[in-house]
Amino acid sequence: xxxxxxxxxxxxxxxxxxxxxxxxxxxxxxxxxxxxxxxxxxxxxxxxxxxxxxxxxxxxxxxxxxxxxxxxxxxxxxxxxxxxxxxxxxxxxxxxxxxxxxxxxxxxxxxxxxxxxxxxxxxxxxxxxxxxxxxxxxxxxxxxxxxxxxxxxxxxxxxxxxxxxxxxxxxxxxxxxxxxxxxxxxxxxxxxxxxxxxxxxxxxxxxxxxxxxxxxxxxxxxxxxxxxxxxxxxxxxxxxxxxxxxxxxxxxxxxxxxxxxxxxxxxxxxxxxxxxxxxxxxxxxxxxxxxxxxxxxxxxxxxxxxxxxxxxxxxxxxxxxxxxxxxxxxxxxxxxxxxxxxxxxxxxxxxxxxxxxxxxxxxxxxxxxxxxxxxxxxxxxxx
Numbered sequence: 001x002x003x004x005x006x007x008x009x010x011x012x013x014x015x016x017x018x019x020x021x022x023x024x025x026x027x028x029x030x031x032x033x034x035x036x037x038x039x040x041x042x043x044x045x046x047x048x049x050x051x052x053x054x055x056x057x058x059x060x061x062x063x064x065x066x067x068x069x070x071x072x073x074x075x076x077x078x079x080x081x082x083x084x085x086x087x088x089x090x091x092x093x094x095x096x097x098x099x100x101x102x103x104x105x106x107x108x109x110x111x112x113x114x115x116x117x118x119x120x121x122x123x124x125x126x127x128x129x130x131x132x133x134x135x136x137x138x139x140x141x142x143x144x145x146x147x148x149x150x151x152x153x154x155x156x157x158x159x160x161x162x163x164x165x166x167x168x169x170x171x172x173x174x175x176x177x178x179x180x181x182x183x184x185x186x187x188x189x190x191x192x193x194x195x196x197x198x199x200x201x202x203x204x205x206x207x208x209x210x211x212x213x214x215x216x217x218x219x220x221x222x223x224x225x226x227x228x229x230x231x232x233x234x235x236x237x238x239x240x241x242x243x244x245x246x247x248x249x250x251x252x253x254x255x256x257x258x259x260x261x262x263x264x265x266x267x268x269x270x271x272x273x274x275x276x277x278x279x280x281x282x283x284x285x286x287x288x289x290x291x292x293x294x295x296x297x298x299x300x301x302x303x304x305x306x307x308x309x310x311x312x313x314x315x316x317x318x319x320x321x322x323x324x325x326x327x328x329x330x331x332x333x334x335x336x337x338x339x340x341x342x343x344x345x346x347x348x349x350x351x352x353x354x355x356x357x358x359x360x361x362x363x364x365x366x367x368x369x370x371x372x373x374x375x376x377x378x379x380x381x382x383x
Contacts, residue, residue: 006030006109006189016112021140021193024154026182030189036147036207037103040125044081044091046099047074053094056080057132057170060088069133071169090130090202097121097313104313104352110142110211115349116284116318119214126150126202134176134199140213141192145184148206152190153178155197173197225279234268277320278327278334285316286332301377303369308383309354315380317349328368330375335367
């Protein structure tokens with residue numbers, strides 16, 4: 001798919017320079033003649049029959065306990081949908097591309113952003129006046145109107161009231177005074193940068209797709225990195241003070257002890273610094289949440305050199321070039337490859353379908369072939 005088409009006459013370079021993480025943008029007819037691949041009933045069936053993360057949001061006291069907003073999380077049963085009101089309710093499903101792989105085509109135009117940054121495809125079905133309420137997202141999002149109409153209101157100024165409605169299961173703004181709004185119809189798209197308050201409301205039944213982006217938090221990354229240190233020798237060393245001198249007061253933590261303890265920690269971290277790129281490669285490609293295609297590994301599956309293969313949409317592939325070595329990552333697994341295979345790895349990462357001819361240079365490498373076979377056995381790649 002031609003990625004420039006979603007922005008009309010605006011180039012991707014102009015979008016990145018002037019809008020990405022800066023200000024909202026509406027593109028009319030970004031997906032011309034778009035047709036929904038499923039009905040509301042089929043979407044509900046997906047939520048009932050699978051582990052797809054789903055939720056129902058009901059507004060305006062129509063929910064039990066007469067709350068202004070109420071959220072119900074999956075798993076669901078038929079009754080959860082047959083008892084919904086005819087208005088002011090919304091049903092959302094995350095990770096949709098994992099359960100309906102062909103919808104990966106809807107995410108393809110956004111791959112001008114690196115794959116590791118793209119999170120998932122969510123869809124919401126709303127009855128008339130349905131909404132998820134006024135809120136912020138801490139990540140970039142593209143909102144694609146799949147069917148019907150939805151009116152979006154946005155606050156672009158920084159000095160807005162950030163007070164939340166108390167005692168809710170979701171974080172919704174108590175006051176919302178928009179300074180911009182748009183009515184999106186089928187095929188229209190709205191881009192919103194992180195932390196921009198927005199409020200969408202359906203005008204009649206409608207479907208809206210949301211392409212969200214991954215924005216790892218510093219604490220999240222650091223904690224995950226530290227968890228990998230448990231088997232490293234540098235982190236098993238204990239404090240030692242064989243040359244301790246007499247201390248006047250037993251309650252004091254001396255500056256000398258603080259310095260020794262600090263040096264212990266900093267020295268261990270510095271030793272691991274060189275492995276940080278490899279940690280990031282594994283971390284950023286590791287599948288999150290449920291992966292419906294993976295059950296028990298099937299060791300009977302083998303690689304056939306004359307067979308074409310395709311990968312599941314959730315399987316993340318990436319590489320890091322380091323001097324004369326290529327580090328290749330697939331779902332948190334890592335192998336080292338010769339730099340001469342870089343063009344073949346680039347092609348592999350770009351595509352979801354692999355011909356037997358394109359795989360030949362890679363599968364001649366025993367390390368890559370072993371990893372590729374493991375992915376086949378896990379169900380991440382199949383004929």
